[in-house]
Amino acid sequence: MKKSINILFSLVIAAGLVSCNNGNDRKSSKGQGGLSTNAAERVYVAPGELDEYYAFMSGGFSGQLSVYGLPSGRMLKVLPVFSQNPENGYGYTEETKPMLNTSYGFVPWDDSHHPDISQTNGELDGRWIFINGNNTPRIARIGLQNFKTEEIIEIPNSAGNHSSSFITENTEYVVAGTRFSVPIPQKDMPINEYKGNFKGSLTFISVDQETGRMGIKFQLIMPGFNYDLSHPGRDKSHGWFFFTTYNTEEAHSLLEVNASQNDKDFIAAINWKKIEEYVNNGGGKMVPANYAHNVMDEHTHSATSTMLKEVLTVNPMDVPGAVYFLPTPKSPHGCDVDPTGEYIIGNGKLSADLTVHSFTKMLDAIENKKFDGEAYGIPILNFEDILAGVVKQPGLGPLHTEFDEHGNAYTTFFISSEVVKWKVGTWEVLDRQPVFYSVGHGMIPGGNSRKPFGKYFVALNKITKDRYLPTGPELTQSAQLFDITGDKMELLLDFPTIGEPHYAAAIPAEMIAKNSRKIYKLAENKHPYASFTNADAKVVREGKDVHIYMNMIRSHFNPDNIEGVKVGDKVYFHITNLEQDFDVPHGFAVIGANNAEMLIMPGATETLVWEPKEVGVWPFYCTDFCSALHQEMQGYVRVSPADSDIELSWSLGED
């Protein structure tokens, strides 16, 4: 008996050892090098200290833009862009609702993909960041002084605004290409007549260098392929823009098979300077369109939405020498240009190799007409003549490539779930590191510019699985930070992200932190319903509309009691935050509001509509713990029956 207990005991011990070993194996196979290195120190930003980089990561299907600090991976802000944000009232307040207006009416959501920071001479300048809405095609411009969406322009004749929003090297243009080709103009027609009838638009949006204001300069109407991603030429190739395509088969059904048949698809090389010149000389065709242009005014704190009714289109056939196709194997996804502007990388997502085109050879092939046929009249350059090199068998499913300043490239592989470092020019693979799991885009600060800051590489992963504590079937998304200063890439940190991070853009913190606004000056507030003193706080009835000109300062609303509102009224709370002190926002919420709260920054005015449905006395309060007397910051609205004859009155502090 005793012996059998001993045997049992040793079995238990052995099982324990085995499971311990399993645990260890599992850990080491995940490349958690942090345990054996000083990785923790390298991402530790001590309390009170600040990160070295701002990273702007697309919010994906959240529609927003998230702001992270690197190397800590701490989230600094979710910056609302294309989706309503009840947390601060974006898209709910009267001032911000016009920002989400489109030709389809109010669209409260989008799928944001590719942020790109403005540049001057091919280097990041930190003025603005642009991002695309993929679903209802739009481009947004965010000012990096206020960290606020300042402008959104809708893109007509586009669908699945995916090869966007990439900028030229002096921010002359933000470029938006369509992923889905559609009938242009839209019309009722059989889907199986796709081939030859659907078109793809590539839109060049000019940017005013002073104000950042966007306007569509022209739309290039291309054959009905899927325009997947794009990047600008830079330095020597400045003036060109490159778009990957897939579905050059022009399939319209079961694309996963039918659009994967051609051995090669194309990278479309667009000489936009040539088209710009053509357009400036009166070229192109103005066609009817209907698209929204929404602009936030910093001084009225209010957005306006204007519907624009025409757009200038350009047929590539009308501008000889402006558009060429570069054959690129197997449905290329990412289209990346190295910092010198010489190499154009086609990440053929179904290919085992990476194809690199040479810009110099491309020009030579154009000059010497080394063509290999044409597609819809657009010359196809001969593959062999423009090929710079091939990175052989680097991994499976290449998606995107970023660059450092030392002539290295970093390509993400979705299928083999790794990032591979290779040498530009020799095409030799230098290092590979697994990522967890299935990386989409990668990002190096300034990696899409002439001047990358090659200290970190962020892998923006598509699959999370077991990287964090489980939270049911729906998980957060995940990013991973690598140190790329050495010969080998070193994994330093995992951190969760919002939505699905597609592309990201990062910039040294000192380039924008110093410009970050602390308050809005009341003296510059031109909101028509602003109220600046006790004397101009008032309540005005216009039929069923009741306008409350309210202000607030620690720690009261003025007025705080309002009577004379009736059931069926539409009550506008126009509230001005009189604070002129950094980080003293006040919030406002009223019981039963069918929208959201609003968070009002010092010096700003915002408006929330409230439609009281029941007789009673209803409270409102400050939602942001503003001061020691925050809990006292409240007020009441007396709501009387619709037929009541109680006059409007309001008060503050009377006994």
Place this chain on the structure above:
Amino acid sequence: MKKAGIIMIIGSLLLLGLFKFPLWNIMLGAPQYPDPLGMNIYIQGIEGNEEFDIQNIDGLNHYIGMKTIPKAEEMWEFDVFPKVIGFMVVLGVIIGVLGFIGKVSYKWFLGWFVLMSVLGALGMYDFNLWLIDYGTDLDPKAIMAYTHPDGTPMTYKPPLIGYQKMLNFDVDSWPATGAYMIFVGMLLTVVAFFVGKKESKQVA
């Protein structure tokens, strides 16, 4: 007495710095104010160290019932002080010039210094009275009425000079550029006195 006269003139002219630079500076730092709030006291009025500091100090002070920081037109001092300083500059320069051309004795330099010292002391006395009034004459309906451990009501007079902890605030009150210019200027008038004395003896 040429050298002494020039020193006297330079010394008095340094007082003109008060029209450009603050006399005194009071800074208020707290955990929530990593960038301290501050006020610069000029002879013509009080200004915030940053654009909105005065408004923000007033906003905080209203909790403990302090009066708002006076505007220039609300205190006679901001009208009189510039005139007094202007007068003393003119007087000092005249004495210096007269000393330079030998019309007055070096003792006038010391006389100017004594007069300026008396006026300065009066100014400091007046400034302190204002600080006392500002820190102790509190609104009886103040939102927060703190008491000392012994039960007496807490008051909030900032230090005339030096550092003091007041509630959550670290208060620093120190002379500013203008004050240092006066100190140097007045010192120069004393130097002028001694140099003048030496020069007179050499002549004699």
